[in-house]
Amino acid sequence: MQYKPGYNYIKIPDVNGNEIEYIIDMCSRSDIESNNCVTVRYCNKDSECLYNECFIRPDLSKQYGHATGICTFTNNTEISHCDVIYSPTRWFKSYSGYMYCGKGYEISCKTNLECSSQSCSNGKFSWQYVNGPQEGEGLTYGVVYLGIIVIIGIIISCVCCCCIAFKNRKRNKMQYLE
Structure with missing residues (x-):
């Protein structure tokens, strides 16, 4: 199966391996009849449409000189x-x-x-779902996590240095008193 985003068709191989092109642009019948359908690609017969239904519009057919329609579906169509x-x-x-x-x-x-x-x-x-992660968002989380790890490392280093300095001062004080 071959699909390119932004294109209005999909290619699906048949039983012999030949790629058949199907129009995926489609509208409901009511939108087609009320002229509320914006499509780039017209169909001439049912077999050109992914859901095997080409709604022939007389005005388009007259304009183009042959049967011309828009791919559609019915409520009975199992669309997934x-x-x-x-x-x-x-x-x-x-x-x-x-x-x-x-x-x-x-x-x-x-x-x-x-x-x-x-x-x-x-x-x-x-409507199309658009609330997913944005490009580069994973990198942002990586940088944040790395920053937190560096800060924790600096804090641990400072605590260790303070402890060592305190022990050294204490030892020096003990040696001085002896």
């Missing part, structure tokens, strides 16, 4: 998408996360629990 849901950081604890599967992005939903992102906007459609 998984996201890693991250818990926020606290003190020195880095992000921790768990996998959650549900409906994909921009698919109609009623509750957060239906969506892979656990984010159903106003009970209408699922």
Whole structure:
């Protein structure tokens, strides 16, 4: 399987190893009918769509001179998408996360629990999950931990030096008194 982020298709090999390209851009039928669907790639037949349903729009077909539509899905379509849901950081604890599967992005939903992102906007459609760790955040924690270890090391060294100095003064005082 081959998918490049930012592209509107995915390539999946068939039983003979030939890569078949499927359109992953899709909208609900109601969004297509009300012209609220923004898509970059149109379909001509069901087999071009990942969920095997191309909703042919007469206005597009007339404009392009052949059957032209937008990939869609029905509520019966078993759509599954998984996201890693991250818990926020606290003190020195880095992000921790768990996998959650549900409906994909921009698919109609009623509750957060239906969506892979656990984010159903106003009970209408699922949003992409964006609350994960940021690039370089692991390095920040590493630097913080290293700084704490260095400070603890300096404190221990100072305590040891003070103890040794105290013992030396005490021994010198004892020798002086003798």
